[in-house]
Amino acid sequence: MSWEEVDKGWGDQAHVWASIMEPRWWPEFDAVLRATEVGQGTNYLDIACGSGFMINMAARRGAQAHGLDASGRLLTLAKRRTPGADIRHGDMNALPWSNETFDVATSCRGIWGPNQEAVVEAARVLKPGGCLGLSFFSAGRESSQIGKAFHAIRRISEHEIEWSQQLGEIGLEGRAEEMCENAGLVPRDRQAVQFDLEGADIEHEIRAWMSAGPAWMAIQERGAEEVESSIREELSQLEEPGIGVRTQVQIEYVVATKPT
Numbered sequence: 076m077s078w079e080e081v082d083k084g085w086g087d088q089a090h091v092w093a094s095i096m097e098p099r100w101w102p103e104f105d106a107v108l109r110a111t112e113v114g115q116g117t118n119y120l121d122i123a124c125g126s127g128f129m130i131n132m133a134a135r136r137g138a139q140a141h142g143l144d145a146s147g148r149l150l151t152l153a154k155r156r157t158p159g160a161d162i163r164h165g166d167m168n169a170l171p172w173s174n175e176t177f178d179v180a181t182s183c184r185g186i187w188g189p190n191q192e193a194v195v196e197a198a199r200v201l202k203p204g205g206c207l208g209l210s211f212f213s214a215g216r217e218s219s220q221i222g223k224a225f226h227a228i229r230r231i232s233e234h235e236i237e238w239s240q241q242l243g244e245i246g247l248e249g250r251a252e253e254m255c256e257n258a259g260l261v262p263r264d265r266q267a268v269q270f271d272l273e274g275a276d277i278e279h280e281i282r283a284w285m286s287a288g289p290a291w292m293a294i295q296e297r298g299a300e301e302v303e304s305s306i307r308e309e310l311s312q313l314e315e316p317g318i319g320v321r322t323q324v325q326i327e328y329v330v331a332t333k334p335t
């Protein structure tokens with residue numbers, strides 16, 4: 076799929092992603108913003124920024140916030156969230172900023188296994204001494220609680236079986252670090268952050284997952300009803316009376332510096 080087509084999947088339920096899915100990842104955004112020391116006056120870029128929750132968190136810390144995503148409909152919401160930020164529509168493999176512009180660039184589950192070129196682009200726009208924060212699912216997510224959501228989609232979608240494996244390879248030991256080194260960056264030790272995705276009930280959970288790009292692909296292949304019932308079957312196992320559906324997730328991240 077070319078970057079111009081990304082909005083078909085990610086944009087279809089953009090308002091749902093923005094309001095009930097993206098905010099649930101705040102512990103990951105917080106960990107990466109802390110590790111990259113985003114604060115007052117940081118010239119900051121979020122790559123594949125989605126509907127811009129992380130951009131908003133960075134702007135509240137005093138950063139000059141910028142973002143880029145391929146989904147125009149997600150970006151409409153990102154701009155609404157943080158009107159003062161510089162938010163652009165485009166491809167992470169061809170960033171529309173000059174060399175050595177940013178102190179910090181991040182990408183949370185936006186750059187994946189096959190996206191070496193995007194890491195090279197991120198390195199290009201960093202100032203010497205600047206850093207890239209990259210976060211991704213820990214390898215082994217298949218057997219974790221978050222794996223249930225991906226399994227629900229993958230088991231009914233031919234496209235997602237193969238594609239999701241390639242995407243997830245960034246979580247393999249040493250792979251993200253290697254991608255940074257290939258781009259001339261110097262990675263520090265990998266860190267991890269754990270949290271629960273909180274859903275009020277199974278209907279809330281289904282709505283949240285149906286708004287993600289991979290679900291859209293599966294919906295095209297098998298229809299919304301089948302995708303919905305597959306998600307219901309997997310995630311209702313996590314529902315607890317009076318608690319809702321809590322799904323444990325483990326994210327890992329690497330911070331890599333551009334040599335001076």
Ligand SMILES: C[S@@+](CC[C@H](N)C(=O)[O-])C[C@H]1O[C@@H](n2cnc3c(N)ncnc32)[C@H](O)[C@@H]1O
Pocket residue numbers: 078081082085097100122123124125126143144145146149165166167168182183184185
């Ligand atoms: C899993 S979402 C992550 C979004 C956001 N970082 C977050 O944490 O909520 C992946 C994002 O990558 C974007 N994307 C996919 N391919 C892209 C490309 N070639 N260039 C820019 N953005 C892309 C999608 O539109 C989507 O917003």
